[in-house]
Amino acid sequence: MSELKKQREELIHDFKNVxxxxxxxxxSLKMKGSEELLNxxxxxxxxxxxxxxxxxxxxKKLKKEQDDLLNVxxxxxxxxxxxxxxxxxxxxxxxSDEIENMLDEVPVTEEQADxxxxxxxxxxxxxxxDLTPQESFRLPILKALIYLGGSGKVKDxxxxxxxxxxxxxRPLDNDILNGDDVKExxxxxxKEQQAMTAEGLLNADASEGYWEIAQAGIDFLAKNxxxx
Numbered sequence: 001m002s003e004l005k006k007q008r009e010e011l012i013h014d015f016k017n018v019x020x021x022x023x024x025x026x027x028s029l030k031m032k033g034s035e036e037l038l039n040x041x042x043x044x045x046x047x048x049x050x051x052x053x054x055x056x057x058x059x060k061k062l063k064k065e066q067d068d069l070l071n072v073x074x075x076x077x078x079x080x081x082x083x084x085x086x087x088x089x090x091x092x093x094x095x096s097d098e099i100e101n102m103l104d105e106v107p108v109t110e111e112q113a114d115x116x117x118x119x120x121x122x123x124x125x126x127x128x129x130d131l132t133p134q135e136s137f138r139l140p141i142l143k144a145l146i147y148l149g150g151s152g153k154v155k156d157x158x159x160x161x162x163x164x165x166x167x168x169x170r171p172l173d174n175d176i177l178n179g180d181d182v183k184e185x186x187x188x189x190x191k192e193q194q195a196m197t198a199e200g201l202l203n204a205d206a207s208e209g210y211w212e213i214a215q216a217g218i219d220f221l222a223k224n225x226x227x228x
Contacts, residue, residue: 008073015066022059026052034146045146046218052149130172132165134188134195140164141193142201142213142221151212161189 033048144160145152152160165185173185193211196202201220206212 030147145213
C-alpha cells in the first residue's frame with residue numbers, strides 16, 4: 001500500500017468516526033430533552049431543545065462538507081485500484097424490472113398462495129381489542145417530535161414510534177387490513193396527527209412531509225408524564 005493511499009484511508013476513517021460521534025452527541029441531547037419533558041421539567045427540556053437546533057444544523061452542514069471530501073477521497077482510491085488491475089470483462093447486470101419480471105414468472109406453490117392470502121385479514125374478523133386505539137399514539141408522536149428536536153420527517157417519526165411501541169403493539173397493529181399496503185398502526189398514527197393538528201398540538205403550517213410540535217403540544221406532553 002502506498003503512503004498516500006494509507007493517509008487517505010486514515011482520513012476517511014477519521015471523518016466517519018467524527019460524524020458518528022457528533023450523531024451520538026445530538027441523539028443524546030434529543031433523548032435527554034425528551035426525558036426531561038416527560039418528567040415534567042419543561043424549562044430544562046426547552047433549554048435542551050434550544051441547544052439541539054444550532055448543533056444539529058451545524059452538524060448537517062459539516063456532514064455535507066465532509067461527505068463531499070469523502071467522495072473525492074474514495075473516488076481517488078477507486079481510480080488508483082482500476083489502474084493497478086486489469087479491466088474485467090463486462091457483464092450484463094439485470095435491471096430491477098428484469099428481476100421483477102423473472103420473479104413474477106416463478107410459479108407460486110399452494111403453500112405460498114395460502115401465506116399470501118393470509119396477509120390480508122378480512123374486515124369482518126377485526127376486533128377493536130386487537131388494535132391499539134388511535135389516541136394511544138398521541139404521546140408517542142409528541143415524544144418522537146421532542147426527540148427529533150421539535151420537528152421531523154414523517155418517516156423518522158414513524159420509525160421512532162415503531163421502536164418505542166414494539167413491545168406494546170396489539171395483535172393486528174402490524175397487519176394490512178384493507179389491501180392498501182399500509183399497516184394499521186401507521187394509518188392510526190396519521191389519523192391522530194390530523195386530530196392533533198386540528199386541536200393545535202401540532203403546527204398546521206409545518207413544511208410538507210414534516211410534522212412540528214406546537215407549544216400546546218409541549219404543554220400537553222408535560223402534563224401527561226406517563227411513559228407507557
